[in-house]
Amino acid sequence: MLPYRLCLAMVSVALLSVAVTSPSLDYGFVYDDQQVIVDRKPFWEEGWREFLHTRHWGTGRHLSLLSLDLDRSDPLSPRPFHRSNVLLAAAVSVAVLLLALELGAGMAAAVLAAMLFAVHPAHADTVASLVGRAQLLATLGVILGLLIHLRGLRHGNERSPLRLLGGGLCFFLALHSKESAAVLPLLLLLHHFTIGQAAGRRLPWATLLTYALAFALWLSTTLPLLSGITPIPFVDNPLASMAWWERIPKASLILWQYLSLLLLPTQLLPNRGFAVTNPGLGAAVGGLAAWIVLLIAVLRYRLRFPRAAFCGLWFVVAFAATSNLVFPIGTIMAERLLYLPSVGLCIASTMWLDELDRVCASGIARWIRRSAVTLAAATVVLLAFLYDARARVWTSQDYYHEQAAAQSPASAKAYYDLAAQCLARGDAAGAESAYRRALDIIPGFDRATFYLAQILTRQGRAHEAVEVYRDYLRVHPGDPAGLTNLISSLLIAGEREAALVEARRLVQLHPEDDQHRRLLAFVEAAGLATTQSLNASSATGNR
Numbered sequence: 316m317l318p319y320r321l322c323l324a325m326v327s328v329a330l331l332s333v334a335v336t337s338p339s340l341d342y343g344f345v346y347d348d349q350q351v352i353v354d355r356k357p358f359w360e361e362g363w364r365e366f367l368h369t370r371h372w373g374t375g376r377h378l379s380l381l382s383l384d385l386d387r388s389d390p391l392s393p394r395p396f397h398r399s400n401v402l403l404a405a406a407v408s409v410a411v412l413l414l415a416l417e418l419g420a421g422m423a424a425a426v427l428a429a430m431l432f433a434v435h436p437a438h439a440d441t442v443a444s445l446v447g448r449a450q451l452l453a454t455l456g457v458i459l460g461l462l463i464h465l466r467g468l469r470h471g472n473e474r475s476p477l478r479l480l481g482g483g484l485c486f487f488l489a490l491h492s493k494e495s496a497a498v499l500p501l502l503l504l505l506h507h508f509t510i511g512q513a514a515g516r517r518l519p520w521a522t523l524l525t526y527a528l529a530f531a532l533w534l535s536t537t538l539p540l541l542s543g544i545t546p547i548p549f550v551d552n553p554l555a556s557m558a559w560w561e562r563i564p565k566a567s568l569i570l571w572q573y574l575s576l577l578l579l580p581t582q583l584l585p586n587r588g589f590a591v592t593n594p595g596l597g598a599a600v601g602g603l604a605a606w607i608v609l610l611i612a613v614l615r616y617r618l619r620f621p622r623a624a625f626c627g628l629w630f631v632v633a634f635a636a637t638s639n640l641v642f643p644i645g646t647i648m649a650e651r652l653l654y655l656p657s658v659g660l661c662i663a664s665t666m667w668l669d670e671l672d673r674v675c676a677s678g679i680a681r682w683i684r685r686s687a688v689t690l691a692a693a694t695v696v697l698l699a700f701l702y703d704a705r706a707r708v709w710t711s712q713d714y715y716h717e718q719a720a721a722q723s724p725a726s727a728k729a730y731y732d733l734a735a736q737c738l739a740r741g742d743a744a745g746a747e748s749a750y751r752r753a754l755d756i757i758p759g760f761d762r763a764t765f766y767l768a769q770i771l772t773r774q775g776r777a778h779e780a781v782e783v784y785r786d787y788l789r790v791h792p793g794d795p796a797g798l799t800n801l802i803s804s805l806l807i808a809g810e811r812e813a814a815l816v817e818a819r820r821l822v823q824l825h826p827e828d829d830q831h832r833r834l835l836a837f838v839e840a841a842g843l844a845t846t847q848s849l850n851a852s853s854a855t856g857n858r
Contacts, residue, residue, distance in 0.1 A: 321416075324426045325409050332405040332433035335699050336706070339443040340397045343711045346732070347372075348445040353391065357384040368539060372446070375537030378491040379449040396445045403451040404442045408433035410458040415662045417465045418510070418622055424668040427691050432661040436580040436701040440651040443709035447651055449493040454655045456489025457499045464503060464522050468511075479525045487529040494537075495636045495655065500526045505632050506625055513621035547645055550728050550753075550760060553589050555643035561596060566639035568594040568602030569648050574630065576650065577657055580701060585708050585719040587648040588728035590756055606631075623666060629659025665691070712736060720749065727756040731763050743770055761790050765797060768804070777808035793824050795831070802834065806841060814838050 317325075344353050351372045358366040358381060371380060386395040412429035420428065432438070441447035463482040467473030489496035500523060507518055547555035554562045569592060576583065584591065594602075610631070617624035633656035637644055646652075668687070708718045716736040719729040734749035750767040754760055764787040771780035784801040791797055798821045805814035818835040825831050 320422060324412060324422060324429075328408050328412050328426060328429040328433060329405040331430055331695075331699075332408040333401055335434050335702050336401045336404050336442050338703060339706055339709065340394055340401065342393065342397060342443060342709050344393050345444065345709050345712050345715045346446075348393070348396075349712070351380075351446050352383055352387075352396065355380075357387055359384075367536070370540040370544070373449065374494050374540055374544070375491055375533060376449050376493055377536075378488055379452055379493065382448055382452065383445070393445065396448075397443075400442050400445060400448060400451060403448070403455065404433070404438075407451060407455050407458070410455055410462070411658055411661065413462055414458050414465075414658070415665075417462060417469070418625070418662065420662065420666065421669045423688065424665040425662075427668065427688075427695070428662045428665040430695045431664065431698065432658065434695055434699040434702050435577070435657060435661070436583055436698060436705040437576055437650050437653045437657065439583075439702055439706040440585075440649070440709075441654045443706040444651070447654075450495075450651055450654045452492035453489045453496040454658070456485045456492060457496050457502070457655060458658065460485035460489065460499050460526075461502060461506070464519065465506075468516065473519060474521045479521060482522060483525040483529040486526050487533055490530065490533040495652075497530065498633050498635050498655070500530070501632045501635055502629065505628055509617045509625040509628070510621040513618045547643060548762075550589055550731065550757060550762075551645055552639070552643055552647040553593070554639045554647055561599075562643065563640055564596065564599035564603040565594045567606050568599040570606065570631070570634060570638055570640075571602050572648065573634070573653055573656070577630075577653060577660055580698070580705075583650055583705050584723050585715065586723040586726045586729040586732075587650070588723075588726045589647065591723045591726045591729075592648040623663060626659040626663035626666070630656045633659065713740070720752075725756060727753040727760055727763070730756070731760070734763070734766065738766075738770075743774060746770055759790055761787060764790070765800075768800065772800070772804050772807065777804045780804040781808055781810070795821065795825055795828070798824075799831075799834065802838065806838065811838070811841055814841075 355371055361369075366380075367377065373379075382399070383396065386399050388395055408429050411432045412425050415425035415428045416422070441450045460482045463478055463485065464473055467475065467478045472478065486496065486499050489499065503519060503522060503526070507516065511519075549556055554565060557565070572592070610628075613624050613627055617628075634652070635641060637652045639647065668684070668691075708715055713736060716729075716733040719726070720733040723729045730749045730753040734746040734753065737743070737745035737749060747767060747770050750763045750770070753763040754767070757763075764783055768780045768783035768787060771777070771783060781801065781804045784797060784804060788794065788797050788801065798817055802814045802817050802821065805811070805817065815835075815838050818831075818838040821831050822828075822835050
C-alpha cells in the first residue's frame with residue numbers, strides 16, 4: 316500500500332494539473348486538430364489494414380490515433396478529446412513526481428518539481444492542442460519505462476523478465492505515440508554514466524537489449540510509411556535545406572532559446588517559424604561553442620554531482636530527436652517540443668530544497684527554508700496564471716490564427732495559415748492581404764503565390780493573376796497545376812495567343828496526360844472561334 320504522504324502528494328499534483336488545464340475543456344478543434352481528427356476517418360471506418368499502412372500524421376503514431384478515435388462522439392465534439400488531454404497531463408505530472416522521488420529527491424522537492432511541470436506555460440500547447448496527445452502519451456511512456464528500470468535497480472531485480480517486459484512495452488507504446496520517444500535508451504545511458512557510475516553499477520545490458528528489440532519491432536511497422544514523407548518546406552524549417560555544418564550550429568543556438576523559454580516563460584508565441592526564428596551563423600557558432608564548454612564541464616563533474624548532471628543533461632539528450640541537430644524535422648522551433656526535455660530541469664530546479672534540509676539545524680536556517688518554499692509556491696501560482704493566458708490562444712480556430720499572426724508578425728507560416736482560415740470563412744480580402752504579407756517575408760513562397768493567384772482569378776482580376784502565376788512558375792517552371800491555372804487566367808484575360816503558347820508547352824512537358832491535350836484543343840478552338848468572329852466583324856464593316 317502506498318504511504319499516506321505519497322498518496323496525498325500524488326493527489327495534490329494531479330488536482331493542481333487538472334485545475335490549471337481544465338479551462339481547455341471548452342476549446343474547439345484548432346489547427347492540426349482539423350486534419351487529424353475532423354477530416355480523418357476513424358480506424359473502424361478506414362479498416363485496420365489501411366489504418367496501419369497509411370501515414371496519416373507523423374511516423375507510426377498509431378497509439379495516438381487510436382486514442383483520439385476512442386474519444387469520438389456523435390455528433391463530433393471537442394470536449395471528450397480535451398478531457399482526455401487534461402487527465403493525461405495530470406498523469407504525466409504525477410509520473411514526474413514519482414521520477415523525482417526515485418532519483419532521490421525529498422518529498423517537498425519532488426512535489427514542487429511536479430507542480431512546476433504541471434503549470435509551466437511552455438506546456439500549454441501540448442495540452443490545449445488536441446494533437447498534443449502524441450506528446451503526452453510519448454512522455455508518459457518514456458517516464459514509466461525509466462521508472463520501471465530505476466525501481467528495479469533499487470530492489471536489485473532490474474533484470475527480472477517482468478520488469479524487462481514492462482519497460483520494453485512502455486517504450487514500444489511510447490514510440491507508437493510519437494517517434495521522439497526514441498530518446499529513452501539515451502536517457503537510460505545518461506543515467507548510467509552519471510548516477511549509475513557514481514554508485515558503481517554495471518551497464519544495464521539487459522534493459523538496453525530489450526529497448527533495442529522494441530525499437531526494431533516499431534521500426535518494422537513504420538519503415539513502409541517513410542516513403543510517404545515529403546520534402547520539408549522552407550517556410551516550416553529552413554534548416555532542412557542547409558548543409559550540416561550550418562544546420563548544427565543554428566540548431567544549437569535554438570536550443571539556447573528553448574532553455575531561455577523554460578527559465579523565463581514570458582515570451583511564448585503560437586508560431587516560431589521563419590523569420591521569427593532565423594539565427595545568424597556567427598551567433599550560432601558561438602552558441603555551439605557555449606554548449607560544448609558547458610557539456611565538458613558537466614561531464615567532468617558528473618560523478619561528484621551525479622543527480623544534478625543527470626537532470627541537467629536530460630534537457631539536451633531528450634532533444635536528440637527533435638532539435639534538428641542529428642537530422643532536420645518538420646519545424647524549426649515549436650514550444651510543444653519542450654514537454655519531455657523540461658522534465659529534468661523541473662526536477663533539477665528544486666534540488667536546493669534537499670540541500671537546505673541538510674543545513675536547517677538552526678532556527679535561522681529553518682526560517683530560510685520556509686521562506687524559500689513560500690517563494691517557490693508563489694512561483695507556481697504565478698506560472699499557473701501565465702499558463703492560462705498562454706493556453707487561451709487555442710480557444711478557437713479563428714482566434715488562434717489571428718493571434719499567431721499578431722504575435723509573430725515576422726512569420727510567413729503564420730500569415731499563410733491565417734490566409735487559409737480567412738478563405739474558410741469566406742473572407743477573400745483578408746486572405747489576399749495575408750498571402751501578400753507572407754510573400755513580403757519570403758518572396759519565393761510558392762504555395763502563397765499559387766493560392767494568391769487563385770483568389771485574384773476568382774475576383775475577376777485575371778490580369779493580376781497572370782502575373783502572379785508567372786511568378787510561381789519561375790520557381791516551379793514545369794508544375795502542371797500552375798500551368799493549367801495560368802492558361803485559364805490568360806483565357807479569362809483575353810490573352811488567347813499567350814494561352815495557346817502555354818498550352819503547347821504544357822503538352823510538351825507532360826505528353827502522356829490526356830487532360831492536357833484536351834485543354835490544348837480547347838484553347839485552339841477558342842482561338843479559332845475568336846478569329847472567325849473577328850473575320851465576320853471585318854466583313855460586316857467592309858459592307
